[in-house]
Amino acid sequence: MNGLVTLAAAAGEVKGGEAATFYLLAPIAVICAIGMVWARNAVHSALFLVVTMLCLGVFYVLQAGPFIGMVQIIVYTGAIMMLFLFVLMLVGRDASDSLIETLRGQRMTAVLLGLGFAGLVATGLYRALGNLDSVGLTQANSVHGGNVPGIAALLFTKYVFAFEVTSALLITAAVGAMILAHIEKRPDQKIAQPERMRARFAPDNYPGPKPGPGVFANSTSVATPAVLPDGTQSERSMSKILPQRELTAAEAAPKGTEHQ
Amino acid sequence: MDDKLTQFGQDVWWLVLAKVLLVFVFLVLMTLFAIWYERRVVARMQVRPGPNRVGPAGLLQSLADGLKLAFKEDIMPKMADKAVFFIAPVISTTCAFTAFAVIPFGPTVSVFGEKTPIQLTDVPVAVLLVLACSSMGIYGIVLGGWASGSTYPLLGGLRSSAQMISYEVAMGLSIVAVFMTAGTMSTSQIVDAQKDTQTLTLGGFDLTVPGWYAFLLIPSFLIYAIAAVGETNRAPFDLPEAESELVGGFHTEYSSLKFALFFLAEYINMVTVSGLATTLFLGGWRAPWPISLWDGANQGWWPLLWFTIKVLLLLFVFVWLRGTLPRLRYDQFMRFGWKVLIPLSLLWILTLAGIRVVQGSDLTVQARLAVVGGPILVALAIWMFWPDKRKAIEDPGVHGVDAAGRIGGTEGFPVPPLNLEVPVSPRAQRVLGERETVSTSKES
Numbered sequence: 069m070n071g072l073v074t075l076a077a078a079a080g081e082v083k084g085g086e087a088a089t090f091y092l093l094a095p096i097a098v099i100c101a102i103g104m105v106w107a108r109n110a111v112h113s114a115l116f117l118v119v120t121m122l123c124l125g126v127f128y129v130l131q132a133g134p135f136i137g138m139v140q141i142i143v144y145t146g147a148i149m150m151l152f153l154f155v156l157m158l159v160g161r162d163a164s165d166s167l168i169e170t171l172r173g174q175r176m177t178a179v180l181l182g183l184g185f186a187g188l189v190a191t192g193l194y195r196a197l198g199n200l201d202s203v204g205l206t207q208a209n210s211v212h213g214g215n216v217p218g219i220a221a222l223l224f225t226k227y228v229f230a231f232e233v234t235s236a237l238l239i240t241a242a243v244g245a246m247i248l249a250h251i252e253k254r255p256d257q258k259i260a261q262p263e264r265m266r267a268r269f270a271p272d273n274y275p276g277p278k279p280g281p282g283v284f285a286n287s288t289s290v291a292t293p294a295v296l297p298d299g300t301q302s303e304r305s306m307s308k309i310l311p312q313r314e315l316t317a318a319e320a321a322p323k324g325t326e327h328q
Numbered sequence: 329m330d331d332k333l334t335q336f337g338q339d340v341w342w343l344v345l346a347k348v349l350l351v352f353v354f355l356v357l358m359t360l361f362a363i364w365y366e367r368r369v370v371a372r373m374q375v376r377p378g379p380n381r382v383g384p385a386g387l388l389q390s391l392a393d394g395l396k397l398a399f400k401e402d403i404m405p406k407m408a409d410k411a412v413f414f415i416a417p418v419i420s421t422t423c424a425f426t427a428f429a430v431i432p433f434g435p436t437v438s439v440f441g442e443k444t445p446i447q448l449t450d451v452p453v454a455v456l457l458v459l460a461c462s463s464m465g466i467y468g469i470v471l472g473g474w475a476s477g478s479t480y481p482l483l484g485g486l487r488s489s490a491q492m493i494s495y496e497v498a499m500g501l502s503i504v505a506v507f508m509t510a511g512t513m514s515t516s517q518i519v520d521a522q523k524d525t526q527t528l529t530l531g532g533f534d535l536t537v538p539g540w541y542a543f544l545l546i547p548s549f550l551i552y553a554i555a556a557v558g559e560t561n562r563a564p565f566d567l568p569e570a571e572s573e574l575v576g577g578f579h580t581e582y583s584s585l586k587f588a589l590f591f592l593a594e595y596i597n598m599v600t601v602s603g604l605a606t607t608l609f610l611g612g613w614r615a616p617w618p619i620s621l622w623d624g625a626n627q628g629w630w631p632l633l634w635f636t637i638k639v640l641l642l643l644f645v646f647v648w649l650r651g652t653l654p655r656l657r658y659d660q661f662m663r664f665g666w667k668v669l670i671p672l673s674l675l676w677i678l679t680l681a682g683i684r685v686v687q688g689s690d691l692t693v694q695a696r697l698a699v700v701g702g703p704i705l706v707a708l709a710i711w712m713f714w715p716d717k718r719k720a721i722e723d724p725g726v727h728g729v730d731a732a733g734r735i736g737g738t739e740g741f742p743v744p745p746l747n748l749e750v751p752v753s754p755r756a757q758r759v760l761g762e763r764e765t766v767s768t769s770k771e772s
Contacts, residue, residue: 111474115412118467125460138456146463146496150470150489157474157482214452216513 086130097123110156114149121145132205135216274304336450336516340442347448351428358639359595363390365640366647373651394588402584407477416475417582417589420468424596427461430454431603432516434613434631446613446632447516454515455507458604459500462559466492468593469561469568473578484577487658488561488568494665495558495565501673502551505680506541506608519612538617542609547676549609551669553645556601558665561594562646564653565661572655602642603635610638 097120104116121144128137212218223231268275294305339347364379364387371378379386404410434446451457466489473485507513510521522539542549558565569577579590606612613631615622616638624630656664686699 109409111409111412115471122464134451134453135456138453138460141460142456142463142500146460146466147493150463150466150493153467153470153474154486154489157470157486214512216452 089126089130093123093126097127110159111153114152114156117152118145118149121149131202132209133215135219335436335445336447339444343439343442343444344448346439347444347446350433350446351448352425354433355425355428355596355599356592358599359592360390360394361387362595362598362643363393365643366650369644369647370651373648397588397591398585400584402586403581405477405581408581409475409477412471412475413581414586416468416472417586417593418468419471420465420593421589421596423461423465423468424593424600427458427465427600428596428603430457430515431600431607432519432612433635434629435626437628445516446629450514450516453513455503455513455518455604455608458600459496459503462492462597462600463496465593465597468590469578472582472590476578476581478581480574480576481578481580484568484574484580487574488578490662491561491565491567491665492559494662495555495669498551498665498669498673499555499559501670501677502548502555503608504673504677505545505548508677508680508684509541509545515607515612519607519614522611523614538611540609540611545609545680547672549605551673551676552605552609555665555669556605557646557649558661560597560601560646562598563650564655566655567658567661570655598643598646599639602639602646605642606635606638 100116100119100123104113104120107113107116122141125137125140125145128134128140209215209218212221267273290307293301293303296302367389368378368386379389382388382392404413429448430450432445432447432450436443436445438444469492470485470489473481473483473488476482506518510518512518512521522541524539525537537543561568568574569579571577574580579587582590613626613635615625615631615634619625619634625634682699682703686696691699
């Protein structure tokens with residue numbers, strides 16, 4: 069963290085700390101990006117993406133944009149990926165993608181095309197920006213007295229219209245999502261806490277928890293109903309999905325193994 | 329503004345190491361102390377002694393517990409996702425420790441001839457760093473719940489992720505007011521901004537209040553305090569580990585050192601939100617009023633003491649809440665976060681921005697009154713004429729009993745409905761067990 073302050077204030081030549089952080093995190097970011105594609109398990113995939121986004125956040129901080137870096141970590145890794153994970157966790161932990169190809173040769177073509185595209189972009193970027201010295205980062209960060217006031221000044225003067233339009237779009241999307249997901253219930257369909265409570269204490273409903281199977285019984289098996297204090301067997305203690313096991317007369321009959 | 333920040337990041341390497349060590353040791357000691365403190369305070373509230381065997385007044389109890397945890401068997405559940413199960417507590421603890429790097433402990437001091445502030449580092453977006461760390465810390469809990477491969481931890485993990493995201497929004501919004509007033513997001517500068525006492529003029533009286541934002545921005549402070557309890561999964565908001573519903577919540581399957589790491593992270597998070605509350609709202613390491621009259625109070629190493637005392641007082645509030653309040657129901661809790669805390673925060677930010685605009689402009693007194701009074705009048709009018717959805721309570725039609733079913737006004741006795749059919753007592757149907765009569769006469 070120590071080098072970051074001076075870096076954020078003045079980003080000129082690449083200093084030792086900046087270079088070290090970059091060369092430490094860049095491979096991690098790339099490996100995790102590949103891992104995201106390769107991982108079979110959807111949750112692992114999402115986790116790899118989280119690490120990549122975290123690395124990107126640190127890169128933004130390195131490049132004299134501390135605010136955007138932190139916002140990247142809070143919003144993207146903290147909130148959006150968390151929502152992804154939320155859904156993935158509910159899908160079930162053993163759900164993996166099926167690996168049967170439906171299109172012949174699709175994987176090979178995808179790998180070739182992907183490599184080609186990556187090569188093109190990398191060469192283009194390198195030829196365009198490879199020998200470029202960044203200019204004006206220091207000035208951009210200091211003209212309004214810091215990185216955060218600088219962003220605020222731009223957002224609320226020059227780009228205020230775009231900013232407002234984007235926020236209106238986002239709010240519309242959020243409201244739309246809520247409306248699509250909302251299930252309207254009539255007032256009489258809602259079961260509120262008082263109704264639940266009344267139903268619980270209504271006649272013919274035992275309000276307490278069900279006794280566990282095997283309570284006071286001769287056996288602790290889940291198939292043995294609990295014995296109530298008055299000696300009767302409690303059917304409520306048995307799970308409904310368990311088959312009631314009763315011995316047939318043949319099974320119950322002595323098998324001749326007892327000592328005479 | 330950045331000239332104050334340039335004093336950070338200039339330290340020699342051993343000083344940086346020493347500061348890292350200081351933060352680490354401070355947090356670990358605070359955790360060990362806080363566990364003992366919590367158990368003793370809760371015990372006191374419940375009129376029992378609490379841990380008092382290990383060490384003086386039981387102070388070493390948490391150390392003994394920690395050692396015991398370390399020597400326990402480490403169980404890996406059969407259904408667990410091994411890598412994620414292992415890494416989840418590590419994420420939790422790492423994020424908890426990292427967040428404290430930007431909390432200021434004190435002013436610039438001299439260590440072996442080196443001038444340095446008692447704070448590991450500070451950046452222009454320091455408070456955002458704390459928020460980022462806490463949002464990454466959620467991953468530890470969520471992944472721990474998922475990787476256990478069993479139902480209760482998964483439910484606990486889901487609950488906790490929903491809860492922490494919701495309450496982090498409220499927390500972030502409550503901090504916005506501090507940013508607006510202080511004009512910075514760096515923790516050391518926020519402490520500096522609360523240095524001077526403020527004079528409020530209320531109807532001819534001059535009130536001198538401390539520059540603490542807890543006084544100036546009371547709504548923000550209250551919202552932060554509530555959100556902080558939700559954010560740290562503490563009672564009465566400890567739904568992710570509600571033992572009556574979810575066994576242990578996300579850490580049900582954890583044992584040994586991994587469980588200890590989760591435990592450590594929870595207590596460090598408590599210390600962190602308390603430290604952040606101290607920094608943002610309670611003047612940071614600066615001495616409170618009677619002590620601040622002494623000139624040396626805010627110099628040298630003394631502020632470390634004031635900071636620790638303030639943090640301990642806030643921790644006491646956490647314990648107090650736990651000892652007093654029952655746990656909330658989950659839907660009520662989420663409704664409270666989204667429908668009460670967040671709209672209140674937004675409204676307060678809007679109001680504060682309005683006040684600041686009016687303060688900054690050169691308006692006449694009448695114009696100011698119009699600007700301030702207009703929205704209040706409109707809000708009042710809307711509130712007055714808002715259609716009331718509640719149905720009027722039916723009059724029972726009995727002399728002397730009012731609509732709410734009471735005799736003698738609102739302070740009177742509630743009366744049962746007069747058409748009530750008294751049910752047959754269940755005891756009447758009980759079959760009485762009869763004993764065999766035993767003869768008492770002596771027989772030969």
